[in-house]
Amino acid sequence: MFRWYQDAAKCYVYLSDVSFDRDRIHELSRSTWMQEFRNSRWFTRGWTLQELIAPGIVEFFSSNKERLGDKKTLSQAIHEATGIPIRVLQETSLSECTVEERISWSKTRTTSKREDRAYSLLGLLSISMPIIYGEGEEQAFERLRGEIAKRSPLKVLTQLPIADGAAFDSLANEHGQCLLGTRIDILDEIVRWANDPHSKTVYWLNGMAGTGKSTISRTLAQRFLENNCLGATFFFKRGEGDRGGMSKFFTTIVSQLIQQLPETARHVQATIEADPTITSKAMGKQFQKLIIDPVSQISSTTDSPRTCLIVIDALDECQGEEDVKAFINLLTSAKKVKNIQLKFFLTSRPELHILKEFQAANDKYQDFMLHEIADSVIEHDITVYLKHQLGRVREDFNRGSAKDQLLPANWPSQTAFATLVRMAIPLFIFAATICRFIDDRRVGSPDEQLKEVLKYETKSQESQLDATYLPVLHSMLARLNQRARQRVINRFNTVVGPIITLATPLPRSALAQLLNVTISTIDGALETLRSVLNIPRAPDRPIRLLHLSFRDFLVDPARREDPFWINEQEVHQQLANHCLHMLSNSLRTDICKVKAPGTLGSSLPAVEINTHISPELQYACRFWLYHLHESLPSAADTSSIWRFLSSRFLQWLEALSWIGRLAESLTMIKSLQSIIPLEECKELTGFLSDSARFIQAMGPSIQAAPLQVYSSALLFSPKESIIRNLFKDNLSKYIGLEPNMPLFWSQKQATLEGHTSSVNSVVFSPDGQQVASASDDKTVILWSAATGEKQATLEGHTDYVRSVAFSPDNQRVASASDDKTVIFWSAATGEKQATLEGHTEYVRSVAFSPDNQRVASASDDKTVIFWSAATGEKQATLEGHTDYVNSVAFSPDGQRVASASNDKTVILWSAATGEKQVTLEGHTGYVRSVAFSPDGQRVASSSSDKTVMLWSAKKGEKQATLEGHTDYIRSVAFSPNGQRVASASNDKTVIFWSAATGEKQATLEGHTDYVSSVTFSPDGQRVASASNDKTVILWSAATGEKQATLEGHTDYIRSVAFSPDNQRVASASRDKTVILWSAATGEKQATLEGHTDYVNSVAFSPDNQRVASASDDKTVIFWSAATGEKQATLEGHTDWVRSVAFSPDGQRVASASRDKTVILWSAATGDKQATLDTGFIDNLRFDLISTQLLTNRGSFIIDFADGISSKTSPGASFGNVLCISYGISKDNCWITFNGQNLLSLPIEYRPTRFAVFGNTLAIGCSVGNVLILRIIYEN
Structure with missing residues (x-):
């Protein structure tokens, strides 16, 4: 009902308890009828809630039919009566209201059935569930809330792949934050930046290793989380699987955003439903569709925009320099979002590729360099940190020690403490690691550990890592003899070497299995390394480095002589x-x-x-x-x-x-x-x-x-x-019989699947790393040339994309489209850079000049246009062709341009002036494509006249003409005994094959056009073939000799059939007729006219008395085989009917259509008996006892007695028909057994036509061959 009201143009409400007399308006106050309006019973009924909310216009009328107003003009009174917000009664979408808010609108309403209070909310909540009267109101609301839960943000979250451990508060990222009283100035500055609506969108905090960047990031994230202003966090970490790259960055960010901003969930869900592959699209596409667009849809509830901070830590640990550069470009180029103050805080080391990309962004970001903070500030912060941490160490130690072992209140001494501070500046990682080491009781007391650290005092920045990590390592060897020391070092190398070298961390149990050592060996090696490694107690959690600098220290070639040095190789x-x-x-x-x-x-x-x-x-x-x-x-x-x-x-x-x-x-x-x-x-x-x-x-x-x-x-x-x-x-x-495969691999190396329509153009990038393809699905796809993986889908055109080209520097892609534009894209991110408008018709081709300065495009407006590759501005229009221009190419030296046209010519132009230099004439059909030889001396052109011509680029003289052709399979059929297969092809031949071995037995030549259909006579003695040459030929099945040519149709013949008694042949044609012939003499006996479109299939009844025909006019017609008179027209399909067959008992007729159904009809009355959802079927027949449909897609069980006669009303639809034994899946991708996938068909072996005979399948492929295979499979 909700949708019905929603689709209504206007809804009228008659209020019988509200009186209003326009003639007596002067005697009545507005408040009198308005009070009646607010108290109307209509506003208390359950189901009227939908009638009020759903329609765009609701007009109210009084008891005497006077118009009172509509829901917008009366919104204040309706709000007072119902509690429904005025914004909902006017323009705001329901989706802007919370679920609880919508449920609350039903609380004051009464219904005749208690459950209706819940059911009346279904439309308002976009929920569909069964109505079960008698379950009670409580149960109804419980079911309703269950359905709501399924549509909550949790549903969206399950569709988003995330990088484990990337969030700042995750278990894997469990580290400390800035101590109170430290990092005050820098944190204040970042907070001011984040909250300032006029500041830059991006803040980059950079600093050398160990300067405390990640600690600042965690502190900032926690602060903004507490203020409900944190959007999401991502902490990169090299060697940590998905945390080490961009593959799951955006989806991880989105999953957190949804939890912080639940309003974004429905927009993200809608995006995923519209494009389920969005999570694997280009970075730019994910950024826009999953982050920017959903956040942009959030409504503001205050005058000032809400802050939403996204924290991204350790960008330098993200693999793929090009990805990182493209990512920085994305963020610094992002436009501000209305209603939400979306800010991005990034940290990284000042690596060269990151530094250069930020410099290229000019003034689009704000930054701060940690390693340039004044020493006095760093000294203060480290002092506060060390006092706090060492004070805690002292308290913990004294709590469990005897009186004579207690550390004094002034421990450590002023001198020792000052030395520690000096050693630490400017590396916070030193302070943190040393405090953990001093606190580790496994080796010695805090005072003993402190003295060990102070031995490494140095002023050298390069040796600060020695001072940080050597105390930890040397403590492992303390008080050990030489043999014991060597055992410790060997165990260290055996366990720690792999830990710091693994591509991604492993738990101790998995590490032990991989290294073939015991878990006790792992634990023994790591026992004293908790100050430098994160070693979880749980055996299934991975062991991690606390800081990457520990790895850098261990593998440093300068430390080759150290016993703890790790030889990476x-x-x-x-x-x-x-x-x-x-x-x-x-x-x-x-x-x-x-x-x-x-x-x-x-x-x-x-x-x-x-x-x-x-x-x-x-x-x-x-x-x-x-x-x-x-x-x-x-x-x-x-x-x-x-x-x-x-x-x-x-x-x-x-x-x-x-x-x-x-x-x-x-x-x-x-x-x-x-x-x-x-x-x-x-x-x-x-x-x-x-x-x-x-x-x-x-x-x-x-x-x-x-x-x-x-x-x-x-x-x-x-x-x-x-x-x-x-x-x-x-x-x-x-696999019983293997298909006959080629001896060697074809030249094809990979099939790239991803487009949803015809692919018009494909090109390699100049460096050979990428492939770009352009399609009728209005997209360009970028692929990895090495693996064939899809890298990005470029969406922006509004019509077919005809051509695509890479710039010579591999940085850009240009695409030409029927929408009359050329678009420039970033090859790295897939982002649209510019749209070139100027052509007045479809743009067919696009090319970059070799020097990357210009782009040329060819169009149906008969022109070639030169554009600036830098700015996209039009530079020149070349006119000279008299018909569509299909192709354009630059010569290798960039001096000339060649264009190919439907005017049957190629024109060579000066690339400098745009002047026509020479016209190449010789083709007799449209010239579709043109190219220069690598040396620029020759031009090649291809034409619809089925030739390729080579020309002298200098003189324009024709040098050679190359000819050739290929075709594919149109029809395949088994002989009645299943021993042979016949196939019909566009190469105008019929071929006989052995079903047992797959070998070719004979080639039947005689047709002069495509052979569209082939069939065996019931006795297997003859074969009939139908052709686009408008003839049917009868052949001897034994010898392959032509016996008769049946001429009479005026258009292509689609189907041919023998009568059961072998006396007659029926043929169906695109001339909209069926012709009956004598099988003995080949004479025409009758022409059956009645269809209004192509006739695709024809069949005789078992008693030879009737003929059934199937047509593109969506009907099946019954004819008298004796007189040719039409007996009945069967209507019910919604698309072309491709095949028709009688059951052997003569009781039923089955027809298969492009509407993906098979309809069963009564052969006696023509009534529809059942509709079966089978997918596309090209031909079908019944089995001998009329209980199965045998189709080119497989065998389908039809339980006539139970399924139709006793349980099913006439015309009923079966949603799931069981395909038994062997068949082909609906998408042509699988050979199936009992409807279950069994054998996958590679794309080049997916059928254009196929037939199934028991467990033998014949598959006609688009590449022009027939595969015959036999399968012997049991569940």
């Missing part, structure tokens, strides 16, 4: 060996024990995956090659790598797929090719090359369903593939 080598050992011993086929080969990776909960694939095994899968890369690979490494890959390669890919990391495998293989001395293991050379092709081609199938690595991936690899042959024994046993 050696540790990486050891970790690589540990990883390979674990992989070789722990990987298994079907490691998650799902059994069903079509199980989707996304269907298994992460908890279950983690149960089967332990943290250490996941680590080994992902990082074995990282450690190998960082070491110095040797010949021994090559041998161990070959042993691993040649035995566990498929299992490794399976495991990576389960944990969502399959894409990393290709990068790893390519990295391996670059570092291994392959001449020492020639087998590995070919393996790596083949494995890269294997992953590129089969990756999508494996990522979707991990167990497909043992079936689809192997099955559809070339016969000579090294992977296929090496792992042939791993091929799933349910």
Whole structure:
């Protein structure tokens, strides 16, 4: 009801208890009828709440039909009567009101049924749930609140991938804040900046390592949290998985924003519903759609905008310099948001790439350099800190010590304390680490520890890390003999070396498993290192560095002679060996024990995956090659790598797929090719090359369903593939007959899927790192050329995108569109930079000049336009073509431009002046594309006349014409006995294949145009083919000889069928007719006219008495086979009807349509009996006992007796029809068994036409071949 009211243009309310007489208005006061209005019973009824809120206009009338006003003009009185805010009665959207506020509007209303108080709120809350009268009001409200909970921000949060430990108050980021009385000036300055509506959007706090940046960030975050002004925080940390990069930055920020600003939840939810892939889009797109846009929608409730601070710490620890630079550019370029004062606080070391990017931003940010603070200020702050911390150490020690061991009140002495302060300046990390060390009782008393620290007094900045960490390390060796000291050092290297070298932290239990040591060994090595490492008590929480400077200290080459020095290369080598050992011993086929080969990776909960694939095994899968890369690979490494890959390669890919990391495998293989001395293991050379092709081609199938690595991936690899042959024994046993595959990999390396419509243009970036594609879906997509992963979707055009080009410096992308514009984009972030307007028709092509100074675009307005690549300004318009210009290209030296046109010419222009130089004539069709040779001496042009021409760029003379063609499969059919397959193709032929072996048996040539349909006669003796040449040809199934050509149709023939008695043939055509022929003589017997659009399919009844035809006019027609008279027209489909069939018992007819349904009709009356939701079906027939529909998509069970006769009314719809045995999924991506995914079909082997006969499938592919395979599978 709510939606019905909402869609109404106007709603009229008659108030029988409100009197108003316009003729006596002078005798009545306004307050009299207004009081009646406020007290009207209409405002107390439950269901009238929807009638009041939903419509845009509600007009009120008195008992004597006088208009009183509408809900806007009477909003004050209605507000007083109902409590509903005036803003809601006027313009404000319901979404601006809280759930509790909307529920409160029903509290004063009465309903005849108690439950209706809850039910009347459904529309107002956008909730849908069953009405159950009798459940009681309390239960009704409980169910309502349950449904509300499902739509709360928590629902949105489950859709946002987050980086664990990135928030300032997370368990992984549990560190101290600034001590009271320290950092006063800098904190005050930052707070003033954040609260100042006129200040810059970005504040950058930079400082050297150990100067206290993160502590300031945590303090600031806590302050703003307490004031309800904190939006979100992200603390980067190198080597901490997702905290070390940008991949989950924006979604992590958004998940926190939603909790701090719940109003943003619905906007974020709407964005995700509109584009489920938004969380993997370009940084710029995520920033705008997930942060800026939702925050911009928040309404202001005060005169001054609300502050919302986002704290981003340690940006220098984010991997990917280009990502960091693009991120800084995003923030400093962000426009201020209305109603919310959105501010970004960043900290980092002054790394060169960060420094340069901020300098390029000029005055768009505010900054402060911690390492330039006056020594006096730093001394004060460190003094306060040390007094507080050492005082606490003294109190804790004295609390548990005997009287004769107590530390005096003046401990430490003034001299010792002053020395500590001097040693610390300017590094707070020194003060924090030393205080933790002095407090560690495992080695000695606080006074003993303090004396040990003071031994390292120095004034040298470079050796401050020595003073910070050497006391901790040397204390491990105190009072030990030489043998014991060596044991401690060895254990330190065994455990701590890997901890500081791991790509991402591991818990102690996982670390012990990976290193093949006991947990007690781990604990023993770390016992005295709690002042420098975060060592959780829980064994399942990772061990972390407290500060990155400890790692820097341990691996510093200048400390090579120190016993605690860590040789990074050696540790990486050891970790690589540990990883390979674990992989070789722990990987298994079907490691998650799902059994069903079509199980989707996304269907298994992460908890279950983690149960089967332990943290250490996941680590080994992902990082074995990282450690190998960082070491110095040797010949021994090559041998161990070959042993691993040649035995566990498929299992490794399976495991990576389960944990969502399959894409990393290709990068790893390519990295391996670059570092291994392959001449020492020639087998590995070919393996790596083949494995890269294997992953590129089969990756999508494996990522979707991990167990497909043992079936689809192997099955559809070339016969000579090294992977296929090496792992042939791993091929799933349910493959009975393997399809006939090519010998070698094609030239294609990867299929990039992501566009939702035709792709019109594709181009590599000049550095070969990226690919850009332009599509009819109005987008440009940027891809990684190495892995094929989607990097960004560029949205901004409002019509088809026809062309795309990279700038010579790889920094920008230009796209040309039917919306008559050219758009410049950032290749790094995907952000739109400029829109060039000037063409008056579709823009077909765009190109950058080699010097990056200009852009040329070609258009249907018959012109080429030159633009400034720097400013986007139009520089010149080149006129000379007399029809659409389809393509434009610069010569390599940038001196000339070539354009190709529908006027059948190519024109060469001067790039400097825009003058026409020469016109190349010779094509007899539209010229679609033009290009210069690399040396600029020749021009190549391609045309709709099916030729490519080569021209002299200097003289314009034609040098050569290249000709060729390819086509695809239009129809496939099995012989009645299932022994043979016939296929019809655009190459004008029919081919016979062996269903047993897949070998070609005969090629039937005779048609002069596309062959659109092929069928066997019921006795299997003949084949009939229908063609766009308007003929039907009858062939001998035994010899392939042509027996008769049936001519009579005036347009393409779509379908042909034999009568059950083999005496007649029926053909269906685009000329809107069906023709009946004599099968013996080929003579025309009757022309059946009645359809108003193309006729696609024709079938005889089992008794030979009737013919049924299916048409694009959305109908099925019954005809008399004897007289050709129309008997009935069956209407019910909403789209083209593609196939029709009689049941063998003659009782029913089934028709399949592009509306994705099959309708069952009574053959006697033409009445609709049932509608089945089956997806697209191109052809269908009944089984011999009329209980199943056998279609090109598989077999469907139809329980006629129970499903239709006794339970179903005529015309009922079955939402889920069970596809039994083998078939093709609705999306053509899977071979199925009993409706469940079984075998994934790579994109090039997805059918254009297909047929199923028992457990044998024939698939006609767009690449022009027919695959025949047999499957033997049981649940």
